[in-house]
Amino acid sequence: MSTQRIVFVGVGGQGNLLASNLLGQAALEAGQHVVVSEIHGMAQRGGVVESAVILGEATSPIVSNGEADVLVAFEPVEALRLLSKANQDSLVITNTRPLPPFTVAIGMAPYPEPGKSVAYLQKKVRKVVAFDGQGLAEKALNPLSLNMVMLGALFAAAKLPIPVKTMKKVIRSQTKKRFVESNLKAFDLGYQAAA
């Protein structure tokens, strides 16, 4: 099978690393060769958090510029920041709800309007799936489930060699018990939004 490179980007606290880890576990469970890589460090301090899931034959743990097949952004400005990972054939999935950094609050930089960011993405890559993922997380009654929403959207929009039921099984067994139902609901809402 050919290699599929998926890059996740978000802001510290959005659950990006959990999403890539769960996807990696589902891949393993589905019998796929998988490598997951994470950049930790400043995650708790509101910085940018990046991770990657590489499915298929490749063994390298990182994705070079221009080589991501899918870019999953948990925040619209972060989709722009990591767009260099994509190429014109890439799929970009992005949450459109802004989470402005403090550089915007103190007037150091303007925050690009999300609609314009999405239009820019559409101009550059083959397919863009953009929606208010945070709104769906709230609809699932779990504001912290944006990561599950984005996973759901990924499964709907990309052709992954992992059955949805395997992914759900991993969510069920690996996330906190009191959040399992809302996490699954969030996954479904994300799936529907991108289907």
Next chain:
Amino acid sequence: MDVLLSPSGGKQHLLLGNEAIVRGALEAGVAFATCYPGTPSSEVPDTLYSLRKSYPDKVKYYFEYSTNEKVALECAAGAAAAGIKTLCTMKHVGMNVAADPLMTLAYVGTNAGMLILTADDPSLFSSQNEQDNRYYARLSGLPMLEPAGPAQAKEMVKYGFEISEQLKTPVLLRTTTRVNHTREAVTFAKLTPVKTKAKFVKAPMQYVTVPAVSRNLHLRLLRIQNQLREISEQSPYNAISGRGSWGVVTSGVCANYVQDAIADLGAKSKIKVLTLGMSWPLPEKKIARFLGSVKKVLVVEELEPILEEALRSIAQEYGIKTAIAGKMKGQVPAKSVDLEPPAFFSRAFEYNPRLVRQAMAKCFGLKAAVKTELDLGDMPAPPGRPPNLCAGCPHRATYYAVKQLLGDDAIYPSDIGCYTLGLLPPIKAADFLICMGSSVSSAGGFSRATDQKVVSFIGDSTFFHSGITGLVNAVHNNHNFTLVILDNGTTAMTGHQPHPGVNTQAIGDSTTHIPLEPLIRGLGVQHVATIKPFKVRSSMKAIEEAVAFQGVSVIISQELCPLFARRVAPRTRKPFQVVESKCKHHMDCINKVACPAMYVENGQAKINALQCIGCALCAQICPENAILPVRAEEVS
């Protein structure tokens, strides 16, 4: 139960590199482990700590967070000399701290298996430099293993313990961030019974390194190196794969980039690869045979051209004419890696698959099918998102008080921890930083060499790590500065590990708490004050007095890290809000503290109640008293 403690083998699990190292140590029967945490090594000790805490009946090993890496290594050396299997972990710069014991521990050796992890950080994801610790193997004469990924890391830990037991010498395991922080499938083997106690057999002619003893011990080390060279020649980790008339020599994570590049370039019958998993001592004969069997060799290694230079020397010795390519000598990337990935093999920054593929294609005249990068020249610039002190972080309040008093004129030596983020505007209270503890010692230099006020900042864990000696020096030599210890009760930066100053009861550890103030008074500091930084006015008064004091003064700014407090002492402070009818838009709350819970909407400062933890710093600096707690009925 945690899967890492599963006694049986056979199954595959997706493990982080650092978890795989722990599993390897457990499978090897590790009995004793010490560390000082530091990215990217931290999950090794953190996993050992949490396993021990959660499953005291299942876990047999002793574990401690030591006060620094030197202490960790010396403590481990004692256990290994006594005769139990020992692991000691640190990040790359930690090995500088531990270098003193390391160099002579290499002479005396061990009486049981001992593995030392050095976790390097090419591209400086979370470090002050990107030094190449492969040099430590050459400097100390100790063997070094370099895994390509988590699965190999687990195997190499066991292999390292075996070599160590066989030759009674410590073994270095060198990883890089991309090995520590990668997850892949790891196949488990059975756990080994743990020997937790030994009887130390005295042998002063081996263990007491007076010159007459050490002269012999140096010869011992050299003899061991000869044995290690033979082991390296036979090692399954120094292996040749593939076939062809061109060669690549590589090690560590780069082995993956090379394998992927060969597949991508369709060069499986053209390029063979020598991977040096045991990278010191080098298997010189194996390398010479490899060099002699190919027309051209490319060395793929991050950071220093260590293998490349070794290959040139071996080629010279064996009279081999094969062309050897590697780093672009003397060439420096025009931009930092956070602006642009490196375009050629230089001594700076980590490599990536695209770079390795292109360098191999160029070296061997192959065609690389590459995806065209997007032209993003017309992109609306994304606003910067540097990491920031958290909402409710007490460091922000301490910095605010000091900056209000001393502005930008004073010199602010800083140290290593979350508070280094005080470098950024609007706080701008970090002027000099080189290593752990440098805030204290460099302050003496600044205060002697200038007539400027000097106020240095250090965290509590960093102070215990290497601030104490500097403070003793400052008192003894009559320096003149104020040291602010930002005491948030934990090692926040690396993930809230305990340290000697932590409230051991609150976290349920049986270790002993060492309160800061009596310690500092005991060091001879004449002016010591403990402040509560969220009480802005009284804090400013105490800081003003300390700064006015002639000599060394210390302020202990005591307030728990809010992320840590959430776990150990949850509080019910109400979030605050800006009362818009009172607000006259001075914007002090926004411009002076840059709290991530605050934002501006249509010119109005606002507070995100979900992020605000009610520290009340902004409420105290608002000139209109327009920031008030959210009333209970408004919080839903």
